[in-house]
Amino acid sequence: xxxxAVVAQGAIPADSEVDGAPAIRVRGYWQxxxxxxxxxWVTLAFGVVVLAIVIVAIAAPxxxxxxxxxxxxxxxxxxxxxxxxxxxxxxxxRDMMSRLIYGGRISLVMGLAPVLIATVxxxxxxxxxxxxxxxxxxxxxxTMDVFYAFPxxxxxxxxxxxxxxxxxxxxxxxxxxxxxxMCRVAETATAQVKNLDYIEAARASGAGTxxxxxxxxxxxxxxxxxxxxxxxxxxxxxLASGLSFLGLGVQPPEPDWGLMLxxxxxxxxxxxxxxxxxxxxxxxxxxxxxxxxxxxRGAMDVRG
Amino acid sequence: MLGYVxxxxxFAIPIALGVSVVCFSLVYLAPGDPLQTVLxxxxxxxxxxxxxxxxxxxxxxxxxxxxxxxxxxxGDFGRSIASQRAVTLEVFGAxxxxxxxxxxxxxxxxxxxxxxxxxxxxxxxxxxxxxVTGAAxxxxxxxxxxxxxxxxxxxxxEYMVLPASGMGxxxxxxxxxxxxxxxxxxxxxxxxxxxxxxxxIARTTRAAVAEVRSQDFVTTLRAMGLGEGxxxxxxxxxxxxxxxxxxxxxFGYLMGGSILVETVFTWPGSGxxxxxxxxxxxxxxxxxxxxxxxxxxxxxxxxxxxLQAVLDPRIRRA
Numbered sequence: 001x002x003x004x005a006v007v008a009q010g011a012i013p014a015d016s017e018v019d020g021a022p023a024i025r026v027r028g029y030w031q032x033x034x035x036x037x038x039x040x041w042v043t044l045a046f047g048v049v050v051l052a053i054v055i056v057a058i059a060a061p062x063x064x065x066x067x068x069x070x071x072x073x074x075x076x077x078x079x080x081x082x083x084x085x086x087x088x089x090x091x092x093x094r095d096m097m098s099r100l101i102y103g104g105r106i107s108l109v110m111g112l113a114p115v116l117i118a119t120v121x122x123x124x125x126x127x128x129x130x131x132x133x134x135x136x137x138x139x140x141x142x143t144m145d146v147f148y149a150f151p152x153x154x155x156x157x158x159x160x161x162x163x164x165x166x167x168x169x170x171x172x173x174x175x176x177x178x179x180x181x182m183c184r185v186a187e188t189a190t191a192q193v194k195n196l197d198y199i200e201a202a203r204a205s206g207a208g209t210x211x212x213x214x215x216x217x218x219x220x221x222x223x224x225x226x227x228x229x230x231x232x233x234x235x236x237x238x239l240a241s242g243l244s245f246l247g248l249g250v251q252p253p254e255p256d257w258g259l260m261l262x263x264x265x266x267x268x269x270x271x272x273x274x275x276x277x278x279x280x281x282x283x284x285x286x287x288x289x290x291x292x293x294x295x296x297r298g299a300m301d302v303r304g
Numbered sequence: 305m306l307g308y309v310x311x312x313x314x315f316a317i318p319i320a321l322g323v324s325v326v327c328f329s330l331v332y333l334a335p336g337d338p339l340q341t342v343l344x345x346x347x348x349x350x351x352x353x354x355x356x357x358x359x360x361x362x363x364x365x366x367x368x369x370x371x372x373x374x375x376x377x378x379g380d381f382g383r384s385i386a387s388q389r390a391v392t393l394e395v396f397g398a399x400x401x402x403x404x405x406x407x408x409x410x411x412x413x414x415x416x417x418x419x420x421x422x423x424x425x426x427x428x429x430x431x432x433x434x435x436v437t438g439a440a441x442x443x444x445x446x447x448x449x450x451x452x453x454x455x456x457x458x459x460x461x462e463y464m465v466l467p468a469s470g471m472g473x474x475x476x477x478x479x480x481x482x483x484x485x486x487x488x489x490x491x492x493x494x495x496x497x498x499x500x501x502x503x504x505i506a507r508t509t510r511a512a513v514a515e516v517r518s519q520d521f522v523t524t525l526r527a528m529g530l531g532e533g534x535x536x537x538x539x540x541x542x543x544x545x546x547x548x549x550x551x552x553x554x555f556g557y558l559m560g561g562s563i564l565v566e567t568v569f570t571w572p573g574s575g576x577x578x579x580x581x582x583x584x585x586x587x588x589x590x591x592x593x594x595x596x597x598x599x600x601x602x603x604x605x606x607x608x609x610x611l612q613a614v615l616d617p618r619i620r621r622a
Contacts, residue, residue, distance in 0.1 A: 154561055164334070241447060242564050246567060246582065247583070248582065261449070261453070268461065286446075290445050291441060
């Protein structure tokens with residue numbers, strides 16, 4: 001909650017000398033976060049991997065050696081390096097490497113979209129609930145409590161299972177899974193600053209509710225919300241691939257890591273290594289997002 | 305204390321009711337008419353009306369909910385569309401098998417996770433801490449169903465020392481824990497299931513222990529001349545409420561979130577039942593399983609909260 005205060009300090013004379021005192025470099029909040037991150041080589045290294053995964057996913061048509069949908073009856077479940085397929089082929093003779101590269105696109109979308117939606121929806125509801133208090137707060141938070149009472153994978157499976165498979169339904173159900181937690185984080189942060197003196201001062205000087213939220217509340221809420229959201233990305237990737245694995249997420253023939261795992265599972269005894277590859281892709285992506293999120297949290301020094 | 309118990313139980317009732325509303329409305333989330341799976345495509349309007357009346361779909365939705373809840377409270381979850389058996393029987397049979405997995409995975413993950421976390425928290429910043437933290441991150445980042453597949457590849461396909469799936473030839477009815485021929489089917493699912501809780505518990509314990517260790521009273525204890533072992537005992541005791549809360553939550557997840565692991569190992573528990581219900585679009589079973597599992601989750605959270613209040617008087621007074 002002292003974010004604003006720090007920023008304000010940073011805005012005062014940074015390099016000029018006041019009353020002959022030696023100049024002290026005062027960093028703003030985000031500047032100091034970046035400064036701390038610059039010396040955290042673990043976070044930086046894994047951040048580079050995340051960036052590489054994103055670039056590979058975006059540039060998939062340029063990088064992928066084959067068409068990920070091109071089937072071949074003779075070339076099914078072939079080993080590494082067979083006829084120019086670097087990582088072999090899957091159970092329908094499609095190139096494994098191309099499918100893994102294209103699969104990154106879907107996995108990233110399934111990892112990021114629900115978190116983004118939940119952040120916007122849950123964050124808004126949380127700020128409204130925290131700021132309005134009383135009836136609105138009770139209505140919003142008790143509804144959230146109900147959804148909080150489900151284990152996350154169970155809620156995702158329940159909603160996707162009832163609505164049927166598909167990427168859109170998967171994104172909807174995962175968004176619904178993350179919204180209550182996001183809402184709680186935003187509500188707690190809002191309620192903490194709501195009764196502080198400077199908010200009252202702003203109101204006394206004639207600021208409207210929207211202005212207060214925009215300039216005085218959001219700055220304090222965005223930090224914790226952002227940290228929490230970043231920790232959810234890897235959870236979302238894992239849950240989304242789990243849904244696809246159960247046949248509830250992305251539908252065939254789309255190349256998705258979870259779906260590839262579930263179809264390759266049938267040929268577990270023939271081609272154990274090929275069956276392991278999509279899992280490795282999921283694991284690397286999720287651990288990178290996890291470690292980057294841990295690093296950013298450490299740099300922003302917010303506990304919880 | 306009694307006041308706290310009553311308040312906490314009263315708080316759980318609306319939650320449970322809300323959960324039942326969500327489970328009830330799953331039928332209406334399903335695309336198309338809920339009767340689509342029961343009726344033949346060429347059914348006459350008359351037949352549709354009769355079946356609708358038989359299932360109670362011709363009444364207003366709140367009335368339908370009230371009737372459904374009344375039946376549920378009497379232990380009647382309806383009949384499975386796929387097997388025509390009572391959903392209650394199917395769900396409770398499967399819950400026993402899930403509980404068996406959870407009862408083995410919980411102590412395993414609690415002990416390993418707590419041990420790792422406490423060790424790392426006592427030596428923050430040192431090599432032990434780094435190794436434990438790294439292992440814990442791997443634990444929470446692994447897709448556990450994939451880990452299950454890898455374990456199957458290693459122990460069932462390559463070395464053939466453990467069975468790959470199922471519960472053995474005798475099935476769940478004649479499953480005997482004290483016979484290795486049956487018990488060996490538990491090993492891989494339990495290890496797979498314990499992986500994520502181990503990671504989460506280790507991380508939480510490490511954070512809690514490290515935080516308590518930096519408090520002033522620890523310095524006081526040292527200044528009073530207490531040995532390192534006695535200091536650590538105080539630290540662990542003070543970190544326990546936080547650790548206990550996470551353990552309880554994880555137990556709830558072991559019961560309610562085992563669908564992926566059970567599907568990988570075709571373990572005939574509630575998660576696998578849920579998977580089959582989804583494949584068959586068997587909405588009554590889907591509803592019943594999810595309601596039972598989420599109510600168990602709510603009950604677990606309630607028990608954990610009460611346990612915490614027993615351990616920590618500060619919570620009782622709040």
